[in-house]
Amino acid sequence: MPKNLSQRMKRWITNKMELPADVMMDLPRITMIGQLHIYIENHRGLLTFTDKEVRLLLKQGQLLIKGNSFVIKTILPEEIMLEGKIEHVQYIEN
Numbered sequence: 027m028p029k030n031l032s033q034r035m036k037r038w039i040t041n042k043m044e045l046p047a048d049v050m051m052d053l054p055r056i057t058m059i060g061q062l063h064i065y066i067e068n069h070r071g072l073l074t075f076t077d078k079e080v081r082l083l084l085k086q087g088q089l090l091i092k093g094n095s096f097v098i099k100t101i102l103p104e105e106i107m108l109e110g111k112i113e114h115v116q117y118i119e120n
Contacts, residue, residue: 052085058112063099064091065107072106080108088118 055067066082066089073088074081075098080091096110 054082054084054089056089056115058115061093061112063107063109064112064115065105067105069104069106072101077110082106084117087120090114090116090118092116 052068054069057065059065068085069089070083070085072080073083075096077096078092078094080096082089082091091108091112092114093110093112096108098106099109100107
């Protein structure tokens with residue numbers, strides 16, 4: 027099945043069954059609490075970590091988070107919780 031057709035079918039099933047898109051389409055779920063915490067689910071791995079920048083691999087693209095004083099509070103195979111002053115969150119397509 028071509029990748030494009032597969033993506034369209036997943037979207038159609040998601041809409042018809044009223045399921046959360048992040049579950050069916052393997053999209054990241056990002057939860058921010060002010061500028062202090064960010065929690066990301068459904069990532070594929072940590073690419074870069076410094077006290078000022080975090081880069082995560084996603085199924086389609088990357089997530090770049092910039093700020094200051096970053097500390098990883100929790101890291102699991104598909105989840106990460108980051109603490110620090112978050113100034114910028116950017117999705118980068120491949």
